[in-house]
Amino acid sequence: MSKVVLITGASQGIGACIxxxxxxxxxxxxINCRSEKEQENGGNQVAEKCRANGVEAECFIADVSSFxxxxxxxxxxxxxxxxxxxxxxNAGITRDGxxxxxxxxxxxxxxxxxxxxxxxxxxxxxxxxxxxRSGRIVNISSVAGLYGNKGQINYSxxxxxxxxxxxxxxxELGPRGITVNAVAPGIIETAMTDAMPEKVKQAAMExxxxxxxxxxxxxxxxxAFLASDExxxxxxxxxxxxxxxxM
Numbered sequence: 187m188s189k190v191v192l193i194t195g196a197s198q199g200i201g202a203c204i205x206x207x208x209x210x211x212x213x214x215x216x217i218n219c220r221s222e223k224e225q226e227n228g229g230n231q232v233a234e235k236c237r238a239n240g241v242e243a244e245c246f247i248a249d250v251s252s253f254x255x256x257x258x259x260x261x262x263x264x265x266x267x268x269x270x271x272x273x274x275x276n277a278g279i280t281r282d283g284x285x286x287x288x289x290x291x292x293x294x295x296x297x298x299x300x301x302x303x304x305x306x307x308x309x310x311x312x313x314x315x316x317x318x319r320s321g322r323i324v325n326i327s328s329v330a331g332l333y334g335n336k337g338q339i340n341y342s343x344x345x346x347x348x349x350x351x352x353x354x355x356x357x358e359l360g361p362r363g364i365t366v367n368a369v370a371p372g373i374i375e376t377a378m379t380d381a382m383p384e385k386v387k388q389a390a391m392e393x394x395x396x397x398x399x400x401x402x403x404x405x406x407x408x409x410a411f412l413a414s415d416e417x418x419x420x421x422x423x424x425x426x427x428x429x430x431x432x433m
Contacts (some may be wrong), residue, residue: 190267190270219246250304273307273324288340300344300348321359330342331345405427
């Protein structure tokens with residue numbers, strides 16, 4: 187029987203790449219997106235690409251900042267696929283601004299999705315995994331959460347919190363056969379970085395040991411490894427995928 191993976195925020199970018207990577211490895215894939223618009227403009231297409239690998243895949247709508255919606259999402263996924271083996275907490279937003287200029291709404295909205303959303307999903311998914319006495323949780327943190335980043339005090343705080351929750355959850359869930367790890371990407375080439383001025387991108391690459399921006403597949407490969415049997419004795423770790431940007 188195929189294993190089941192649930193990836194939040196998977197209608198595009200890194201999340202979509204993670205979904206397709208798991209599909210190629212034979213997992214049945216539950217894709218999460220926040221709205222019907224995201225489902226129509228991305229989620230359903232990602233599910234279709236996953237199914238092209240001979241697996242089952244479906245897109246589910248839920249706002250991860252809502253505790254109630256996360257509960258319903260995990261219930262719907264387990265009912266649809268018969269279980270849940272891997273949870274990837276990828277959903278995240280940015281609302282950048284300098285500390286002195288940032289509004290309360292900017293701060294709260296990022297914390298609600300990036301930090302509380304991870305708690306919400308782990309809360310419900312861990313119950314399913316504890317009953318099965320096995321499971322993998324992989325959270326997406328960021329180098330901004332480990333080292334800070336100017337103009338992103340809300341984002342940095344949320345991703346630092348994800349790292350802390352990862353280590354705590356690993357200690358709590360380890361005795362039940364569940365590993366909990368995080369991947370902390372550096373600058374990854376997505377639609378967001380495509381909008382960056384060329385001079386800014388060039389300056390960023392000069393500070394990266396490998397001399398290039400990361401690709402979504404680089405992150406997806408790390409996530410897939412942490413979810414694999416080969417990583418069964420790895421838990422509570424933050425795997426940095428930044429090409430040697432922070433050393």
